[in-house]
Amino acid sequence: MNLHQLKGAQVEQVTLIGADLSSGDVELKFAQGILRIFNPLKVTCDNGFPFSLENLAGTTLTDIYTTADQLTLVFAGRIYLEISLREEDFVRAEAVVFYDGSGNL
Numbered sequence: 001m002n003l004h005q006l007k008g009a010q011v012e013q014v015t016l017i018g019a020d021l022s023s024g025d026v027e028l029k030f031a032q033g034i035l036r037i038f039n040p041l042k043v044t045c046d047n048g049f050p051f052s053l054e055n056l057a058g059t060t061l062t063d064i065y066t067t068a069d070q071l072t073l074v075f076a077g078r079i080y081l082e083i084s085l086r087e088e089d090f091v092r093a094e095a096v097v098f099y100d101g102s103g104n105l
Contacts (some may be wrong), residue, residue: 003064003098006030011056011075024083024091026053030061033100038091039084048077056081071095 013029018026028035056075063074066085073081086097 039089039095041083
């Protein structure tokens, strides 16, 4: 599945698996499956202030874009989940992996 196919999908649940956001390892559950984030990330709103990751539950993914150093998921209310794509931040081969409902990647 292409991540862009998640546009318009609502986050059902947020699970922090790692110790904190700076270490990554977060799951976002959508009806279509689970997006597992392995790289460090941060969540902000458009005013630049931090936003609680848990508050993403119930929000809708409205846009996705990438730069050389970052994958950004934009949610309703101008909330940004920014995932590092810097080489030194990779803890495995992929920064994020999407598991669909059938168990496929």
